[in-house]
Amino acid sequence: MVFLFYFLSAIMVISALLVVSTRSPINSVIYLIVCFITMAGHYILLNAQFLAVVQIIVYTGAIMVLFLFVIMLLNLNKITVPTKTSLTRIAALITGGLFFLVLIAATRLTFEIHPRYAFDSKIGLVSEVGKTLFGEFLLPFELSSVIFISSMVGAVMFGKKDK
């Protein structure tokens, strides 16, 4: 298990770095897909099978297909990234570094958080997820589904041709 964790993590980190460092957009999309699939592997290691499979269906199977679609249709494979001046680069480096500092400061505290519930190793299985969502978190769950429906209707409205 520990070996699998490091193996998946190594692939994930390398592919995530390649997403931002490759020049061709289509390659970065493919590396992002690899990254998402390894993330699903991590979920499986955490015994969250439902989350893993939903991660693959939703992110790799639907969202990334649309990404790939747009890149293929616009034919973005030529390198169109404008070169930045050194001033912008230095400013980006400083802000990025500061953000990283804040992030470390924020996550340092997470180790001291005491969870409200004892960890249940079955929480990621589909029946437990369903019971939790439709029992304790019913209202937030229903509200988020309303938001989803309204965004879908909004997308259809945008996609409609003007007459």
Added chain:
Amino acid sequence: MDWTLYIYKTIFLFIIFLITLVIAMYSTYGERKVAAFMQDRRGPNRAGLFGLLQPIADGLKMFMKEEIIPLTANRALFILGPSIAMTTAMLTGVVIPWGGTLTIGGREFSMQIADLNIGILYVFAMVSIGVYGIMIGGWASNNKYALLGSIRAASQMISYEIAMGMTIVALILSTGTLSLHEIVEHQHGIHWNIFYQPLGFLIFIVCAFAETNRAPFDLPECETELIGGYHTEYSSMKLGFYLFAEYINMFISSAVIATLYFGGFNMPFIDQLGLSPNLLTLLGSAFFFLKIFGLIFLFMWIRWTLPRFRYDQLMNLGWKKLMPLAIFNILATGAYYYFTEFN
């Protein structure tokens, strides 16, 4: 560590892969024979008895042919495309229950490689990754016909996945589980889901045709418009992989349909036969394969009977007819269980 189980699973995995490949191979022969029968011809009959060696000759031909990778193609992705198509096609068979349990020497051996409690969703995940094989291959060819074909394939597959997923929701409502093994056990004897979910079955089988890119939904490789579609630039065994993946997908989707709607390895009057459990398991598996062959024949029958759709008709069918029908199916199933079981 339970080594016997590991060894058994490994051997079983190889057997299933072998069976999948052999059935896919002989599906090509079957398809040509069915086509010949429909069109009043003879079909392949030169290689071996009744032309039975034809698939082997075809495979050999595919391997021997010169392999051409176009200079303008993206080499790595060009190779990646058929590999993804083949791999995902093979991986789906892992969750299908090919039979009950065998008892050998006091130990129980399940005739299923992995009984995941999210079995049916795993099938969907593999199908949705399978889109990349076609998309990446079509794009990497750097040919506009291939690109058009792959875009058609991808939009068709993601459109029909929605209606397919919704029919599964109705099915899960009636069986109460996502595990394929439990779905099969729920249909014991002749309580097959097709009698309880006839509308869902119709929607599912139409979507299965669209997902496997078979006629009448074979627009991604529509010869009259797109030369060869997404595999226009492919030659030799890479083309063979794409064609082979289609037949494997056809076999696997027949297996999934048989599992979900035709009771899997259940057969009618199984309790009245009075045979030993091991014999019944083997008989059940044989019956399961019989169902699969029947469904494969249905796939071929429809391919050689119906003409191809126009692309806008295909999209209209998917989004404006099948999706509302699938939602109606969920509502009807939910209402039925609400008024019958919870009162």
